[in-house]
Amino acid sequence: MTAAQIDQLRSATANGRGPTLTPRAEPTTVCVQAADPLSHAGVVAQLRPRPEIRLLDGPDPDAQILLLIADTVDDDVRDQLRRTQRTNGTRTVLVATAIDQHQVVSAAECGVGGIVRRADATPDHLVAVITSVGAGQAHLPGDLLAQLLTEVGRVAPPGLHLTRLSSRERDVLRLVAEGQNTAQIAKMLSFSPRTVKNILQRVTIRYQLPNRTAAVAYAMREGLI
Numbered sequence: 001m002t003a004a005q006i007d008q009l010r011s012a013t014a015n016g017r018g019p020t021l022t023p024r025a026e027p028t029t030v031c032v033q034a035a036d037p038l039s040h041a042g043v044v045a046q047l048r049p050r051p052e053i054r055l056l057d058g059p060d061p062d063a064q065i066l067l068l069i070a071d072t073v074d075d076d077v078r079d080q081l082r083r084t085q086r087t088n089g090t091r092t093v094l095v096a097t098a099i100d101q102h103q104v105v106s107a108a109e110c111g112v113g114g115i116v117r118r119a120d121a122t123p124d125h126l127v128a129v130i131t132s133v134g135a136g137q138a139h140l141p142g143d144l145l146a147q148l149l150t151e152v153g154r155v156a157p158p159g160l161h162l163t164r165l166s167s168r169e170r171d172v173l174r175l176v177a178e179g180q181n182t183a184q185i186a187k188m189l190s191f192s193p194r195t196v197k198n199i200l201q202r203v204t205i206r207y208q209l210p211n212r213t214a215a216v217a218y219a220m221r222e223g224l225i
Helices: 003-012 037-047 075-087 101-109 123-134 142-154 167-177 182-189 193-206 212-221
Strands: 028-034 053-055 065-070 091-096 112-117
Touching: 028 037, 028 123, 037 053, 037 065, 037 123, 065 075, 065 123, 075 091, 075 101, 091 123, 101 112, 112 123, 167 182, 167 193, 167 212, 182 193, 193 212
Parallel strands: 028 053, 028 065, 065 091, 091 112
Antiparallel strands: none
């Protein structure tokens, strides 16, 4: 997890206010996934009446949010996070029974957008996190953020590359540098336009940049593309 990502998480949870909601014209589309059918049914029952959320039946690559419910961040959860990040523009909110700072780093490396402890997953809080992550923000429980700041301030965890771009991010930024627009990039890379926008948004959030032009300039200056 980069310093920019941590700063963005810190601002999202500053003063205990939780994530900042960005008004949306349309409800956030959400798929719910859980190994436990009772957990799945309980979360669906919480979210279905909410006007801010539109639940989709079953896995859907066009969902804005995958709400993943798990006991902890194990190999299965990491595999699911990687698949979601690799195959579409859906962002993931993880609801975990137990999680520590090391598992937070592991989940962040796999592309998670928000983490909520199951004990904190009230309907209002869950909707707030889903909506903010869908709008491109990030969320992390405040105590875990404090631990993570201490850990990263001491030493970057093994295997964490602070300036690495994924191959998808490099491809998109190269095409932006060549003057291609979102629709052209989507066609050339066989992505949806929303996936292209999400990739650019993740880069700008990670490096705290104002727009895609600044992202291209930063990537070129740092030798990332």
